[in-house]
Amino acid sequence: MKRATTTSCLIVACLALAWSAHAGPAPEKLAPSATGVTTLRCGTLIDGRSAAPKRDVAIRIEDGRIVAVGAFAPGAAGTVIDHSQDTCLPGLIDAHAHVLIKTDDYQVDHLRRSSAYKALRGLAVVQEMLRSGWTTVRILGDADVAYAHLDVRTAIQEGLFIGPRLTGAGHYFSITGGGGDLNFLGPEHQVVADGLVVDGVDAVRKAVREEIKRGSDWIKVLASGAMMSAGNDPNRAHFSPDELAAIVDEASRLGVPVAAHAHSAAGIRASILAGARTIEHGTFIDDEGIRLLQEKGVYLVPTLYVGDYYLNEQPGSEAQAKLNELTRQYRAQHIAAVGKAIKAGVHVGVGTDYVGFPVKQGVRELGLLVEAGMTPMQAIQAATRVNAELLGWQDRVGTVEAGKLADIIAVPGDPLHDLSMLEKVSFVMLGGREIATQ
Numbered sequence: 001m002k003r004a005t006t007t008s009c010l011i012v013a014c015l016a017l018a019w020s021a022h023a024g025p026a027p028e029k030l031a032p033s034a035t036g037v038t039t040l041r042c043g044t045l046i047d048g049r050s051a052a053p054k055r056d057v058a059i060r061i062e063d064g065r066i067v068a069v070g071a072f073a074p075g076a077a078g079t080v081i082d083h084s085q086d087t088c089l090p091g092l093i094d095a096h097a098h099v100l101i102k103t104d105d106y107q108v109d110h111l112r113r114s115s116a117y118k119a120l121r122g123l124a125v126v127q128e129m130l131r132s133g134w135t136t137v138r139i140l141g142d143a144d145v146a147y148a149h150l151d152v153r154t155a156i157q158e159g160l161f162i163g164p165r166l167t168g169a170g171h172y173f174s175i176t177g178g179g180g181d182l183n184f185l186g187p188e189h190q191v192v193a194d195g196l197v198v199d200g201v202d203a204v205r206k207a208v209r210e211e212i213k214r215g216s217d218w219i220k221v222l223a224s225g226a227m228m229s230a231g232n233d234p235n236r237a238h239f240s241p242d243e244l245a246a247i248v249d250e251a252s253r254l255g256v257p258v259a260a261h262a263h264s265a266a267g268i269r270a271s272i273l274a275g276a277r278t279i280e281h282g283t284f285i286d287d288e289g290i291r292l293l294q295e296k297g298v299y300l301v302p303t304l305y306v307g308d309y310y311l312n313e314q315p316g317s318e319a320q321a322k323l324n325e326l327t328r329q330y331r332a333q334h335i336a337a338v339g340k341a342i343k344a345g346v347h348v349g350v351g352t353d354y355v356g357f358p359v360k361q362g363v364r365e366l367g368l369l370v371e372a373g374m375t376p377m378q379a380i381q382a383a384t385r386v387n388a389e390l391l392g393w394q395d396r397v398g399t400v401e402a403g404k405l406a407d408i409i410a411v412p413g414d415p416l417h418d419l420s421m422l423e424k425v426s427f428v429m430l431g432g433r434e435i436a437t438q
């Protein structure tokens with residue numbers, strides 16, 4: 001090969017070699033997909049689809065994909081990875097995270113750090129998420145207005161770093177004075193907000209185009225006030241019906257789905273009617289909202305854990321005093337409403353709303369969905385198969401079935417009996433490649 005570069009080579013080959021000399025191995029060499037044949041033996045398998053777990057299973061993996069799932073028999077092909085004492089399940093999917101946020105006063109913290117620093121911090125977080133069993137993460141806007149998290153996604157896709165499969169939105173759109181605006185500043189201060197503050201039908205259309213130009217796979221809109229930011233009321237609808245319709249129309253034309261953060265019943269209804277694909281939070285959802293979700297096949301991502309985290313572990317947080325008070329007042333109502341949605345057959349997904357709490361605690365979201373009325377099996381399916389469908393990635397991830405990418409995790413014991421076992425993930429495979437969990 002070296003001789004070829006100095007003597008005669010085709011132009012394309014020379015360019016490729018020159019590129020690799022300057023930038024290291026070509027991206028596809030580093031992409032997180034293993035080659036060869038592996039058999040993963042699992043004492044128990046929760047496959048993400050079946051109603052009951054299977055016992056003593058062999059999963060045959062070739063070139064990063066699952067090619068067969070069946071009973072284990074001695075003499076299995078390729079390298080055998082033995083988890084005969086453990087429970088295997090599909091890699092978890094987090095449908096709602098903000099991986100750049102690390103402190104309770106994130107609206108101030110966003111002003112302190114450079115985009116580059118936030119990218120590095122976010123990379124560390126998503127790698128820890130991967131080690132903890134989250135093999136896919138949807139980021140719904142984050143604490144950087146310069147798209148740092150989308151660059152983390154790109155760098156992982158290019159194989160520069162190992163990390164989970166990432167997708168998501170560059171910003172959360174907010175009305176002036178909304179959940180993504182800096183409402184605590186005096187009027188003479190001109191500071192960039194953490195959200196993308198945008199008003200009016202023409203402006204939101206342009207914002208959608210800009211967002212997609214910069215690489216957003218989703219558009220995220222704050223269709224009500226928020227729990228965690230100052231100076232706005234989560235029980236109010238934000239954006240006019242015309243603005244919401246324009247956002248969804250523009251995004252749909254460009255092939256990008258819309259995720260609507262909506263606490264208020266009116267904001268939820270307006271978002272569904274405008275054509276959002278997912279409703280985030282849904283705290284004050286009413287029967288009409290539940291009916292519309294069910295009728296239109298829109299997903300609900302309740303994000304119950306973040307409120308519990310702050311209330312229980314940071315009760316004295318000044319920055320999150322508003323969230324703590326709202327959680328105290330409305331937690332029971334939110335859980336009951338999610339229970340109604342589950343009963344009505346709404347597609348309910350799993351989002352941790354990760355905002356800097358200990359990464360391992362994110363799976364506690366599943367326990368709260370059980371509190372709301374899911375069985376543990378339903379909660380695991382929500383975090384795997386249902387979330388894959390929410391993303392439109394059901395052909396790739398979300399179940400342990402032939403044809404899917406080999407994103408598989410293992411935990412000791414029986415998570416159906418004790419969901420906290422999911423905090424003890426002992427094995428992670430991403431695209432057939434084993435990831436160190438420590």
Ligand SMILES: [Zn+2]
Binds near residue numbers: 097353
């Ligand atoms: Zn969020």
